[in-house]
Amino acid sequence: MTNLVCDLAREARSVRRFRENEPVPVEVLRKLVQTAGLAPCAANLQQLRFSIINDGSTCGRLFPLLKWAGYLEGWPGPAPGERPAAYIVIHAPSQEKPFTRIDAGIAAGYMTLAARAAGLSSCLLLSFDRERIPEVVESPDGMSAMLVMAVGAAAEEVTIEPLEPGGDVRYWRDGTGRHHVPKLSLDDLLLPQGSTKE
Template sequence: MKTFLELARSRQSDRAYEPGKKIDPEVLNRILEAGRMAPSACNGQPWHFTVITEEPMLGEVAKATAGLGMNRFVKDASALVLVTQEPTNITSRLGSRIKNKNYPIMDIGVATAYMTLAAEDEGVGSCILGWFDEKKIKELVGIPKDRRLQLVLSLGYSTKAKHEKVRKEWDEVISFEKY
């Protein structure tokens, strides 16, 4: 079993999947449960996860994530998790306003990251997608007009070996005691 650090190091954005390979529903549910358990400002949990596993919707949503050469690989994903921003609670809203922060956006990023790591733990490849035709996907799956679809998470069984992590140097991003 991998330690958390090993999982964090081995998780990567997988952009090639075995076409047509299903993810066992129990595995998928555990990935979603990790997202549901994520922390959020004032425990507002301002998210809804719409899970797409079946054709033709899978193909149609995948198509709406592709454009300008981006996200063509999504067509082979086994599942897509659409992360919609929901209204948060009053305390988080007030906090956002007083402190001039967008807590719900942060919450959504955290929840989605949890799912990527849970996927890694299950041997499922993933890629967070921020580039997609939001309007089209909302229409396709019936997300209310007044909601924002903030992220899409593609899931599938990777066909490629792990690539080397590209990260800024430790000293560039981490300092102790002073900025």
């Protein structure tokens, strides 16, 4: 059985090396934010806000604040020429509610799929210098940057590898530079039907 969104999700792997010289038009980035705005959110409060960055100078100032690929030991992150051509920063109220991060995660997931549908790749980043990010991207009053999404044309390929429950979840890169990411199977994700209670 085919399912458009499932296929998109399979293709929408996190990518950390991009074709930096391929710009991402602002119209495309606006469409990603529009998609995020259509996502479900708790009590329909719609408290998240989004900044688009696609000029070389601001991208260059944001890049050093980001931390890439914790599992790829010794890799300093994308080299000049393979850095993201654009970013979307998700801002959320600094005084978080229990649902704030859930809302941000759903919005980010929608944008990830929308980016892939537009032929682009992305990587979400939670590891960044929160103290210094306001030097580059201002948040509205009472808000702070919660999540950064790097966007661009992929310059690396990713293969999904089978993962056994309890196995090693770390992604890796092989000798040819291909990225591999382990994922559990549907059977391992699904609990047996008998596990629900009347």
